[in-house]
Amino acid sequence: MAITMVYVSCAEPREILRFAMDRDSGALQQIDATYVPGIDIASNTSMPLAISRDRHVLHAGLRQPPYPCVGFAIDSKDGALSVLGGANLPHSVCYLTIDRTGKHLLAASYQGALLASHALDARGVITAPATQVVPTPPAAHSVIQDATGRFVYAASLGGDVVMRLRFDATTGRLEDMQTAPMPQGAGPRHLRLSPDGRFLYTLCELDATIGVFAVAPGTGLLERRQILRTQPEGFAAKAADMHLTPDGFFLYASERGTSTLTVCRVASDGSLSVIDQTATETFPRGFAIDSRGRFLLAVGQESHHLSVYRIDPQTGRLNAATRYATARNPNWVEIIDLPGG
Numbered sequence: 001m002a003i004t005m006v007y008v009s010c011a012e013p014r015e016i017l018r019f020a021m022d023r024d025s026g027a028l029q030q031i032d033a034t035y036v037p038g039i040d041i042a043s044n045t046s047m048p049l050a051i052s053r054d055r056h057v058l059h060a061g062l063r064q065p066p067y068p069c070v071g072f073a074i075d076s077k078d079g080a081l082s083v084l085g086g087a088n089l090p091h092s093v094c095y096l097t098i099d100r101t102g103k104h105l106l107a108a109s110y111q112g113a114l115l116a117s118h119a120l121d122a123r124g125v126i127t128a129p130a131t132q133v134v135p136t137p138p139a140a141h142s143v144i145q146d147a148t149g150r151f152v153y154a155a156s157l158g159g160d161v162v163m164r165l166r167f168d169a170t171t172g173r174l175e176d177m178q179t180a181p182m183p184q185g186a187g188p189r190h191l192r193l194s195p196d197g198r199f200l201y202t203l204c205e206l207d208a209t210i211g212v213f214a215v216a217p218g219t220g221l222l223e224r225r226q227i228l229r230t231q232p233e234g235f236a237a238k239a240a241d242m243h244l245t246p247d248g249f250f251l252y253a254s255e256r257g258t259s260t261l262t263v264c265r266v267a268s269d270g271s272l273s274v275i276d277q278t279a280t281e282t283f284p285r286g287f288a289i290d291s292r293g294r295f296l297l298a299v300g301q302e303s304h305h306l307s308v309y310r311i312d313p314q315t316g317r318l319n320a321a322t323r324y325a326t327a328r329n330p331n332w333v334e335i336i337d338l339p340g341g
Contacts, residue, residue, distance in 0.1 A: 001340050002023075002337050002338065002339060002340055003020065003078070003079070003337070003338050003339075003340040004020070004021040004023050004290060004291075004335065004336070004337050004338075005018065005019070005020060005021065005074075005079035005335070005336055005337075005338055006018070006019040006020075006021050006028060006288075006297060006333065006334070006335050007019075007049060007051075007058065007079075007081075007333070007334045007335075007336075008299060008306060008330050008332070008333055009046070009047040009048070009049050009060065009286075009330065009331055009332035009333075010033075010047070010326055010327035010328060010329055010330050011042055011043040011044065011045065011046050011047040011063075011328075011329040011331050012042045012043075012328035012329040013033075013035075013042075013327045013328060014035060014036040014039070014042065014043055014047065014062065015033040015034065015035055015036065015327050016033065016034045016036060016049070016058070016060060016081060017030060017032075017033050017326055017327065017330075018030070018031045018032050018033070018034065018079060018081065019031065019324075020079075021290070021295075021335070023292075025321070026290075026294070026295040026310060026321050026322065027308070027321075027322055028306070028308065028322065028324055031078075031079075031080075032080070033327065034072065036060045036062065036070050037068075037070060037083065038062050038066075038068030038070055038086070039062050039066075039068065041064055042064075042329070043061075043062045043063045043064060044063035044064055044092060045063065045329075045331070046063065046094060046285065046286075046329075046331040046332065047060055047061065047062060047063065047331065047332065048060070048061045048093065048096050048332055049061075049096070049332045050097055050098050050105070051074070051098070051334050051336060052098045052102050052124055053098065053100060053102060054102060055074055055076075055336050055337075055338060056073065056074055056076075056124060057071050057072065057073060057074060057084065057098075057123070057124035057125065058074055058081060058334070059071050059072075059096055059098070059125070060072070061089060061093045061096050061107065063092040063093070063094070064092070066088045067088050067089040067090070067091060067092055067093070068086055068087070068088055068089070069086050069087065069088070069089050069093075069105070069118070069126055070083060070085075070086040071083075071084040071085055071086050071123070071124060071125030071126070072084060073123075074336075074338070076338055076339055077338070077339075077340060078340075079336070079338055084123050084124070084125045085123070085127060086125055086126060086127075087118070087125075087126045087127050087128055087129070088129070089107055089109075089116060089118075089130070090107075090109070090112065090114065090129070090130050091109040091111060091112030091114060091116075092109060092110070092111045092112065093107040093108060093109045093110075093112075093116070094108060094109070094110045094141055094142075095107065095108040095141060095142040095143055095190075097144055097145060098120075098124075099145055099149065099167070099169060099172070100145060100147075100149040101149065101169050102120065102124060103119065103169070103172065104117055104118065104119060104120060104131075104169070104172035105117070105120055105126055106118075106143045106145070106152065106174075107143065108136075108140040108141060108142055108143040108154055108155075109140055110139045110140060110141055110157070112140075113135060113136050113137065113138050113139060113156075113158070114134060114135055114136055114140060115133070115134040115136055115143055115152075115154055115165075115174060116130040116132070116133050116134070117130060117131050117132040117133075117172040117173065117174060118130050118131060118172075119172055131171070131172050131173070132172065132173050134165070134174050134177070136154065136156050136159070137156035137158060137159025137160075137161055137163075137179070138156060138157070138158025138159050139156060139157035139158035139159070139187075140154055140155065140156055140157075141155045141156070141157045141188070141189045141190065141205075142154060142155045142189065142191050144191050144192070144193065145167065146193055146197055146215075146220065147193070147197050149167065149169050150166065150167060150220065151164055151165065151166060151167060151220035152164075152165045152166075152167045152174055153165075153191050153193070153200060153220075153222075154191070155188035155189055155190065155191050155202055156179075156188060157187045157188060157189055157205055157206075158187075159179075160181060160182045160183065160185065160186055160187065160188065161179040161180060161181050161182065161188065162179065162180045162182065162188055162191065162200070162202050162211070162213065163177050163178070163179050164177070164178045164179075164180070164220050164222055165177050165178075166220075178221060178222075180213060180221075180222035180223075180224060181224075182202065182204060182209075182211050182224075182227075183207075183209075183227070185206055185207065186204035186206060186207050186209055186211075187204050187205040187206030187207065188202045188203075188204050188205075188211065189202075189203050189204060189205040189239065189240070190202070190203045190240070190242045191203075191242075192242055192243065192244050192251070193215070194244065194248050194266070194270060195244070195246065195247065195248040196248065197215060198214065198215055198270060199212060199213065199225075199270035200212075200213040200215055200222060201213075201242065201244075201251060201272075203239050203240075203242040203253050204237075205237065205238060205239045205240070206237055206239075207229075207231070207233075207235070207237050208229070208230045208231040208235060208237035208239040208253075208255050209227050209228060209229050209230065210227070210228045210230065210242070210251070210253060210264070210272060211224060211226070211227055211228075212224070212225045212226035212227075212270055212271060213225060214270065225269075225270065225271065226271050226272065228264070228272045228273075228274065230253060230255065230262045230264075230274060230277075235257075236257065237255060237257060238255065238256035238257045239253060239255045240254045240255070240256050240284060240285045240286070241253070241254045241284070241285060241286050241287055243288060243289050243296075244266070244289075245289055245293040245311065246289070246291060246292070246293045247293060248266055249265070249266055250263060250264065250265060250266060250311070250316035251263075251264040251266055251272060252264070252287070252289070252296060252318075254280070254284040254285070254286075254287055254298065255284075256283045256284060256285065256301075259279060259280055259281065259282050259283060259284060259300070260277045260278060260279055260280060260284075261277065261280050261284065261287070261296070261298060261309075261318060262274060262276075262277050263275050263276040263277065263278065263316050263317060263318065264316075265316060275315065275317070276315075276316070276317050276318070278309070278317075278318045280298045280300070280307055280309075281298055281299055281300025281305050281306070281307050282300040282301075282302040283300055283301040283302040283303070284298050284299065284300055284301075285299070285301050285331045285332075286298075286299055286330070286331050286332040286333050287299065287333055288333035288334060288335045289311070289335070290335045291335070291336075293311060293313070294310065294311055294313075295308055295309065295310060295311060295321070296308075296309045296311055296318060297309075297335065298333070299326060299330035299331065299332075299333055300330070301329050301330065301331055304325065304326055304328050304329070304330060305324060305325055305326060306323070306324045306325075306330060306333075307320060307322075307323045307324075308320075308321045308322045308323070308324075309321060
């Protein structure tokens, strides 16, 4: 029987909490906490995670020198983590992505203003320095890949642009950077692509707006279609994370200053409208949605708790279900389904 596992990154003790999730109720049972080796102090403000598409390997990036990225094997029966190995990243990174082939790890560095591409060995972990480092406009904050595997998108918070790059899956190299602007001072942070790949969404940290871009078939180039405001104009925002339901009907965004989750409806033309805002954990840096779009799990960096919400399939609104204590500074959530034992 398939099982659903939840992993929560806690940056202060450098632990990854493992929970079993009841697929019907959303209830969680903490199983253990796995220590992430490589440094002797807290992982700065966060400890980003990335899981390979085959769900065999979980990567954790540590944000203090020498900036290790540690790969863990995921047991297919119970989701237990065991260290495989790793190597150092070129700088402190705030976002990790495994490419669709499972052969390359892509990283975005805010402090270093760069993107990095690392080759993965046969086990699925990095063992050597980056094969490529790409300078970006200031404060790169995320990097994702499209469904075709041909294009990579990244956000520059300091440059107020979204970057499109061509990706070579054989070499792992990023080429032909093109930029699409957001208004000055918006601060693009996290990115999501619609399930059909026709639209890209960017959550802006500094004004809590969401930019909607049409994606050109063939070239992957971006054309801005909408800027949606989720907070009053002039609000000193600290927007953080953003996710879509698997069907693409609803989009959610977290804002740390107000400790809220904004619920947006997605129209057939990709445009957004705000339909609700829900109070959540204090300083909600990270959250995730399960593969069936039934539950949203949000963590609070300052409340040190995780809340589970039911997603109304008709309205997208969130209904609080259960709440759990975590270790200090929970900042990243990953949810995966495994075949089970």
